[in-house]
Amino acid sequence: MASEVTENLATMSLERFGTIPTTFASIPHGAEIKSMSEIDPVADIGKRVTLRARLHNVRGTAKNAFLVLRERHMAIQAVFFVGENVTKEMVKFAANITKESIVDVGGELVSSTVKSELISFKTCELRADMIWIVSAAGERLPFQIDDAARAEEASAPEETPLPRVNLDTRLNNRCVDLRTPANQAIFRMQAGILEIAREFMQRHRFQELHTPKLISAASEGGANVFKVSYFKSDAFLAQSPQFYKQMAICADFERVYEVGPVFRAENSFTHRHMTEFTGLDLEMTFKTDYHEVVDMLAAMLNFLFEQLPIRFAKEMEVIRAQYPSSEFTFLEKPLVLNYRDGVAMLREAGVEMEDYEDLSTEKERRLGQLVKEKYGTDFYILDKYPLSVRPFYTMPAQEEGYSNSYDVFMRGEEIMSGAQRIHDVTMLEERARHHGVDMKTVEGYIDAFRHGVPPHAGGGIGLERVLMLFMDLKNIRKTSMFPRDPNRITP
Amino acid sequence: MASEVTENLATMSLERFGTIPTTFASIPHGAEIKSMSEIDPVADIGKRVTLRARLHNVRGTAKNAFLVLRERHMAIQAVFFVGENVTKEMVKFAANITKESIVDVGGELVSSTVKSELISFKTCELRADMIWIVSAAGERLPFQIDDAARAEEASAPEETPLPRVNLDTRLNNRCVDLRTPANQAIFRMQAGILEIAREFMQRHRFQELHTPKLISAASEGGANVFKVSYFKSDAFLAQSPQFYKQMAICADFERVYEVGPVFRAENSFTHRHMTEFTGLDLEMTFKTDYHEVVDMLAAMLNFLFEQLPIRFAKEMEVIRAQYPSSEFTFLEKPLVLNYRDGVAMLREAGVEMEDYEDLSTEKERRLGQLVKEKYGTDFYILDKYPLSVRPFYTMPAQEEGYSNSYDVFMRGEEIMSGAQRIHDVTMLEERARHHGVDMKTVEGYIDAFRHGVPPHAGGGIGLERVLMLFMDLKNIRKTSMFPRDPNRITP
Numbered sequence: 001m002a003s004e005v006t007e008n009l010a011t012m013s014l015e016r017f018g019t020i021p022t023t024f025a026s027i028p029h030g031a032e033i034k035s036m037s038e039i040d041p042v043a044d045i046g047k048r049v050t051l052r053a054r055l056h057n058v059r060g061t062a063k064n065a066f067l068v069l070r071e072r073h074m075a076i077q078a079v080f081f082v083g084e085n086v087t088k089e090m091v092k093f094a095a096n097i098t099k100e101s102i103v104d105v106g107g108e109l110v111s112s113t114v115k116s117e118l119i120s121f122k123t124c125e126l127r128a129d130m131i132w133i134v135s136a137a138g139e140r141l142p143f144q145i146d147d148a149a150r151a152e153e154a155s156a157p158e159e160t161p162l163p164r165v166n167l168d169t170r171l172n173n174r175c176v177d178l179r180t181p182a183n184q185a186i187f188r189m190q191a192g193i194l195e196i197a198r199e200f201m202q203r204h205r206f207q208e209l210h211t212p213k214l215i216s217a218a219s220e221g222g223a224n225v226f227k228v229s230y231f232k233s234d235a236f237l238a239q240s241p242q243f244y245k246q247m248a249i250c251a252d253f254e255r256v257y258e259v260g261p262v263f264r265a266e267n268s269f270t271h272r273h274m275t276e277f278t279g280l281d282l283e284m285t286f287k288t289d290y291h292e293v294v295d296m297l298a299a300m301l302n303f304l305f306e307q308l309p310i311r312f313a314k315e316m317e318v319i320r321a322q323y324p325s326s327e328f329t330f331l332e333k334p335l336v337l338n339y340r341d342g343v344a345m346l347r348e349a350g351v352e353m354e355d356y357e358d359l360s361t362e363k364e365r366r367l368g369q370l371v372k373e374k375y376g377t378d379f380y381i382l383d384k385y386p387l388s389v390r391p392f393y394t395m396p397a398q399e400e401g402y403s404n405s406y407d408v409f410m411r412g413e414e415i416m417s418g419a420q421r422i423h424d425v426t427m428l429e430e431r432a433r434h435h436g437v438d439m440k441t442v443e444g445y446i447d448a449f450r451h452g453v454p455p456h457a458g459g460g461i462g463l464e465r466v467l468m469l470f471m472d473l474k475n476i477r478k479t480s481m482f483p484r485d486p487n488r489i490t491p
Numbered sequence: 492m493a494s495e496v497t498e499n500l501a502t503m504s505l506e507r508f509g510t511i512p513t514t515f516a517s518i519p520h521g522a523e524i525k526s527m528s529e530i531d532p533v534a535d536i537g538k539r540v541t542l543r544a545r546l547h548n549v550r551g552t553a554k555n556a557f558l559v560l561r562e563r564h565m566a567i568q569a570v571f572f573v574g575e576n577v578t579k580e581m582v583k584f585a586a587n588i589t590k591e592s593i594v595d596v597g598g599e600l601v602s603s604t605v606k607s608e609l610i611s612f613k614t615c616e617l618r619a620d621m622i623w624i625v626s627a628a629g630e631r632l633p634f635q636i637d638d639a640a641r642a643e644e645a646s647a648p649e650e651t652p653l654p655r656v657n658l659d660t661r662l663n664n665r666c667v668d669l670r671t672p673a674n675q676a677i678f679r680m681q682a683g684i685l686e687i688a689r690e691f692m693q694r695h696r697f698q699e700l701h702t703p704k705l706i707s708a709a710s711e712g713g714a715n716v717f718k719v720s721y722f723k724s725d726a727f728l729a730q731s732p733q734f735y736k737q738m739a740i741c742a743d744f745e746r747v748y749e750v751g752p753v754f755r756a757e758n759s760f761t762h763r764h765m766t767e768f769t770g771l772d773l774e775m776t777f778k779t780d781y782h783e784v785v786d787m788l789a790a791m792l793n794f795l796f797e798q799l800p801i802r803f804a805k806e807m808e809v810i811r812a813q814y815p816s817s818e819f820t821f822l823e824k825p826l827v828l829n830y831r832d833g834v835a836m837l838r839e840a841g842v843e844m845e846d847y848e849d850l851s852t853e854k855e856r857r858l859g860q861l862v863k864e865k866y867g868t869d870f871y872i873l874d875k876y877p878l879s880v881r882p883f884y885t886m887p888a889q890e891e892g893y894s895n896s897y898d899v900f901m902r903g904e905e906i907m908s909g910a911q912r913i914h915d916v917t918m919l920e921e922r923a924r925h926h927g928v929d930m931k932t933v934e935g936y937i938d939a940f941r942h943g944v945p946p947h948a949g950g951g952i953g954l955e956r957v958l959m960l961f962m963d964l965k966n967i968r969k970t971s972m973f974p975r976d977p978n979r980i981t982p
Contacts, residue, residue: 022913023886023889024781027779033779054743100942102943134945135914141942174738178744179742184743187744191698191699198689207678208686209972210681210752210769210971212973214767216981217981227719227720228717228728230717231756244973248972251665251668260751261704275721287524288515396514397514398514422513423626425629450629451629451633452545452589452592452593454593454625455515481739482738484705489705490935
């Protein structure tokens with residue numbers, strides 16, 4: 001009680017508006033700062049609160065000012081009316097604060113009917129009598145948050161289209177762009193995907209690793225690898241942690257995973273390629289058949305697809321309000337389709353292709369449609385790829401010409417590639433030679449197989465692709481906080 | 492029951508030893524393979540089991556063979572006696588398998604008193620009658636696992652020293668070296684540190700991020716930065732995710748963390764420097780004082796130090812058996828020591844230094860000893876460093892000449908550096924100019940501060956250092972799976 005009185009007295013005796021010094025040596029208003037998430041719109045009516053928030057919008061006259069205060073996905077109205085504790089100067093001060101500034105606003109929470117769609121608190125507002133600038137935004141915003149947050153279908157065809165912000169402008173000003181409700185939700189979900197996946201992996205005794213991104217030799221022939229000046233010599237950036245995951249298997253870690261950056265020096269500008277992305281890579285030993293691993297990967301993805309709508313219902317709603325999409329469908333028992341059967345389905349649908357031909361992006365998409373029609377799932381695994389289209393370390397299948405390898409698809413696009421790996425050093429050397437691999441570049445890798453290796457398989461998932469396809473966002477740059485492509489390495 | 496009979500029949504009718512084909516098209520013995528962790532040394536006596544394990548050791552005569560089978564930190568004895576189901580050929584075959592090969596061994600679990608220290612099952616052994624090679628190790632191991640696993644103090648001074656393996660040889664053959672019990676335990680703990688830290692961060696609403704490692708400009712003057720060929724231009728490897736974490740704060744994410752590789756092109760060969768390490772970086776907004784952040788970081792580390800011995804008691808015992816160390820001490824309420832007071836303690840102890848002088852490694856260590864003596868803690872935070880020894884973006888303190896920045900120490904060595912950051916664009920530009928920073932290189936960073944930024948602070952922890960110092964392992968290369976220094980980028 002004593003402290004409450006002291007605090008109120010302190011507040012009263014201080015100035016009621018101004019700018020807080022940058023060093024935060026002292027905070028002139030001295031009030032306890034709350035988050036909007038702590039406000040109870042019923043129980044807190046009549047109470048005094050101070051919020052720290054962004055000034056989303058403001059309009060004012062000489063006698064009053066109406067502010068929209070925003071905190072992440074929440075917004076509340078604050079109103080200043082000239083009166084006992086509110087001077088004309090304060091109203092003018094409030095009305096002139098630049099949008100996106102961060103402010104501390106104090107006042108009494110009162111009942112009110114607020115109609116704006118923007119505002120999440122619709123039954124109350126802040127009758128404000130104090131406002132301090134914590135951090136002033138500059139005069140010129142690169143774009144309006146409202147324009148960047150507008151739904152893709154928001155204007156009716158006959159209307160003049162409402163302003164929107166194109167992707168490049170967004171990415172050039174990402175710190176402002178990321179403030180929209182959809183972007184806040186996208187990156188909460190992106191973190192959530194890993195939270196869910198980790199829960200699964202922990203339960204199944206996968207151990208987290210961190211393997212080097214600086215490597216001595218460009219694997220797989222050196223195409224698409226970034227070169228780094230390394231003291232007096234050169235190094236390369238890892239295109240995948242695969243070799244290192246496998247070395248961990250050689251070292252008896254049994255089940256391992258890594259989450260980390262993956263670098264690809266591909267000069268491509270598609271909707272789904274980046275030069276740096278976040279990989280979730282797994283590797284595990286199996287006892288008798290690599291399908292033990294395929295089943296584990298499938299179970300992990302099913303767990304993810306099942307949990308996301310449970311844990312992130314609100315976020316999915318917010319994202320869909322801006323980017324409409326259909327529900328992602330999957331089967332209780334995931335579909336594992338034989339490559340040979342996939343080719344047959346394509347041929348039946350009139351697509352021409354050879355037995356051992358790799359799937360083009362277009363064919364992948366077509367097969368995705370066919371699978372969706374036939375099996376009713378947006379998620380499936382294509383198993384037993386032709387041996388000739390896979391890397392040298394892939395284990396050949398019993399059936400001549402095929403391999404124990406698989407790709408995983410969501411809405412007809414690949415999100416993961418994997419395989420049983422050759423664990424026998426003689427076979428590995430033979431296959432490397434067969435593929436014309438420069439043996440010097442894979443020496444360290446092959447050496448790891450000389451001292452006994454359990455049979456194992458694994459794969460790597462591109463995390464940005466998973467979210468892009470789950471929410472059907474059409475462009476991978478939307479699910480990467482600071483995307484990288486051949487033309488973009490900034491901000 | 493039916494299946495058990497069938498399985499036994501199947502086993503009987505098949506050959507009892509040989510090599511399983513690499514492709515695993517079929518497994519000749521057809522038995523269900525168990526893990527040693529599934530064996531109950533009392534209840535399973537008299538039962539038939541088949542294990543997949545490494546052949547740790549073998550000795551044999553014409554009539555019998557004694558095998559030590561190893562699975563991670565566990566080991567069991569398997570014995571072959573020529574008799575009804577065991578031919579002389581089988582014994583010979585078993586006795587000739589190379590060490591570290593992976594084998595499937597089947598037989599009956601029988602009571603037995605096993606005296607070897609190596610073996611974890613001391614009251615039973617496997618009376619074996621079946622052995623199949625899954626993966627044969629080559630004839631020549633780079634070193635014996637027993638030598639690599641030997642305790643640092645294992646030979647008495649008067650004895651001929653027992654063989655040991657030096658660190659370089661270990662690292663050159665890391666896939667074999669990592670099989671020792673201590674290394675298995677070290678990397679289980681390394682994963683455990685993140686598991687515990689993530690639990691804390693999730694509870695405190697920190698959101699996980701992934702920010703780019705390829706950046707357009709070498710920050711902080713370009714020293715110690717790796718250069719990358721990026722298509723027709725150059726890029727650099729991020730020395731820290733700090734700028735990007737801060738941009739996430741500018742974008743309203745409030746509390747963020749990232750776990751990822753950090754690159755430092757430092758040409759140093761100390762026991763605690765690597766050119767690539769795993770950083771755990773945190774950043775958060777605060778309401779009135781940056782000590783809200785300091786307290787959060789301290790609470791996270793205290794939670795870690797408290798949980799590690801609870802969750803990893805077995806691993807700590809195994810590590811200490813090879814690398815003896817004292818218990819790590821910490822206080823319930825972590826010590827936050829003022830830099831000025833730290834300097835006073837050093838001077839009292841006879842160390843000469845100026846007020847605004849930075850701490851050398853040697854002085855840090857000395858101060859760590861003094862703190863340990865006075866406060867009884869191996870963990871403390873040194874707060875309010877001189878402004879002149881910190882980077883340009885550090886918030887100056889109220890007291891002239893000092894800053895709102897801090898380092899965190901374990902056993903007298905730094906594991907984390909952090910600060911309140913300048914959130915005001917004008918002050919930031921001014922400080923950058925004062926430090927002679929090339930404004931072009933920090934343009935993207937500074938631009939992020941033009942549109943309103945909440946006050947915030949954070950820091951970055953080197954994960955390998957945390958474990959090295961917690962277990963007093965003396966060399967950071969022991970806590971990195973595949974360490975990198977100027978001379979080592981392989982394997």
